[in-house]
Amino acid sequence: MTEAMYNHLSNVPDWVQSVVLPLNRWLHVVATATLVGGALFYEFVIPKAIEDLKDETQLSVLGRVRWIFRRLVIFSTVVLCLTGAFETWLIWPSYTHRFAAARPWWGGHVIVGVTAMAMAVRITLGDRVPRHPIAWLRVSFVIMLVAIFLAALTRHIRLSLQADAEAYGDQTILPDTSLPTMGPWPVEPTTMPTVTTAPAPAP
Amino acid sequence: MDLHAILIIFFRWLHVATACVAVGGVFFIRVIFPIGLRSLDAEPARTMLLRTRRAFKMVVHSAILLLLISGTYNAIQNWHGYTAAGPGLGHGLFGLHLLLALTVFGIALWLLTGAEPPADHQKWMGLNVVLLFLAIAAASTLKYAREHAKPLTNHQETATINLTSVTTQP
Numbered sequence: 001m002t003e004a005m006y007n008h009l010s011n012v013p014d015w016v017q018s019v020v021l022p023l024n025r026w027l028h029v030v031a032t033a034t035l036v037g038g039a040l041f042y043e044f045v046i047p048k049a050i051e052d053l054k055d056e057t058q059l060s061v062l063g064r065v066r067w068i069f070r071r072l073v074i075f076s077t078v079v080l081c082l083t084g085a086f087e088t089w090l091i092w093p094s095y096t097h098r099f100a101a102a103r104p105w106w107g108g109h110v111i112v113g114v115t116a117m118a119m120a121v122r123i124t125l126g127d128r129v130p131r132h133p134i135a136w137l138r139v140s141f142v143i144m145l146v147a148i149f150l151a152a153l154t155r156h157i158r159l160s161l162q163a164d165a166e167a168y169g170d171q172t173i174l175p176d177t178s179l180p181t182m183g184p185w186p187v188e189p190t191t192m193p194t195v196t197t198a199p200a201p202a203p
Numbered sequence: 204m205d206l207h208a209i210l211i212i213f214f215r216w217l218h219v220a221t222a223c224v225a226v227g228g229v230f231f232i233r234v235i236f237p238i239g240l241r242s243l244d245a246e247p248a249r250t251m252l253l254r255t256r257r258a259f260k261m262v263v264h265s266a267i268l269l270l271l272i273s274g275t276y277n278a279i280q281n282w283h284g285y286t287a288a289g290p291g292l293g294h295g296l297f298g299l300h301l302l303l304a305l306t307v308f309g310i311a312l313w314l315l316t317g318a319e320p321p322a323d324h325q326k327w328m329g330l331n332v333v334l335l336f337l338a339i340a341a342a343s344t345l346k347y348a349r350e351h352a353k354p355l356t357n358h359q360e361t362a363t364i365n366l367t368s369v370t371t372q373p
Contacts, residue, residue: 017351018344018347021347022340022343022344022346022347023343025343025346025347026336026339026340026343029219029222029223029339029342029343030226030336030339032223033222033223033224033226033227033230033339034226034227034230034231035227036220036223036224036227037223037224037225037226037227037228037229037230037231038227038230038231038235039227040224040227040228040262041227041228041231041232041236041259042231044258045228045255045258045259045262046236046239046255048254048258049251049254049255049258050251052250052254053247053251057242057243057247060242060243061239061240061242061243061251062239064238064239064241064242065235065236065238065239067238068234068235068238068239069231069235072235145220148216148219148220148223149212149216149220151219152212152215152216152219153212153216155215156208156211156212156215159350160208
């Protein structure tokens with residue numbers, strides 16, 4: 001099993017991969033953190049902290065915080081889209097052919113993540129300053145957590161399929177697509193490698 | 204999908220989601236929230252800061268507990284992966300990640316102790332933001348090193364043992 005089966009950067013020098021891939025992942029996680037944590041505090045913590053202030057003071061504080069938070073949401077969304085697209089392009093071979101079982105979960109992660117980001121951008125781009133906690137941002141926060149869960153699930157399935165391919169090679173028995181299944185889970189291979197496939201020992 | 208796989212996925216999700224909440228929260232409190240307070244007088248701004256600090260304290264204490272639990276489980280699960288990542292590399296990066304995380308926890312707990320924050324709490328909170336970003340960088344690099352280590356699987360080890368036994372037979 002070669003590296004080329006898993007990513008598009010197999011011909012790039014190792015040191016470039018060692019810098020680009022972790023950097024891309026770091027940007028993706030940091031942008032997620034600022035978006036998720038920012039949404040939590042903007043929606044759950046700040047309203048509680050200012051509830052004793054006068055209405056006009058509340059509006060003033062919320063307006064200023066929202067002005068900065070809007071920039072943060074837009075910046076994080078752009079970074080998430082760019083780094084996510086790059087990561088997808090990079091490891092797309094590991095979502096095709098015998099690894100295709102992981103693709104629906106990748107699709108779920110993308111759809112749910114884009115939905116959450118679109119909701120956050122839509123809410124913060126509005127002209128009206130919200131006077132009370134916005135229920136939609138809470139929904140968006142929950143959807144972000146679901147997107148993170150789908151990312152963890154996708155990664156686990158993808159690595160399980162790769163580990164099976166590493167272990168069994170071409171002897172892996174692929175699922176019979178004519179049979180009904182409970183879902184696109186990784187299928188346990190049913191054959192073991194034998195020594196007959198190994199090169200003959202030197203005389 | 205068995206219980207083991209479900210636990211792996213759950214604890215990984217718990218670790219990432221909790222880290223996102225903690226990192227984003229610290230960033231929000233340190234960078235964005237002070238801008239909102241500029242429109243207030245000194246006394247109302249201080250009152251708001253203390254109220255926010257109380258809510259922030261609950262979030263941070265819960266996050267530290269969840270990060271320690273999920274991080275311990277993940278470390279035990281991935282220990283062989285750290286070894287397979289290369290001589291010193293995997294465990295070195297894991298140690299760096301752990302050291303940075305524990306430093307952040309210590310600073311956060313110290314900053315949130317007592318009813319009033321320390322005088323230079325903004326400076327320390329800023330340092331925490333930087334250390335958190337570095338901890339994520341160490342974790343990202345560790346993940347890359349682990350995924351590209353190509354360790355022997357159990358099945359490969361079995362096949363290797365079988366092959367060895369065949370070649371050593373007279």
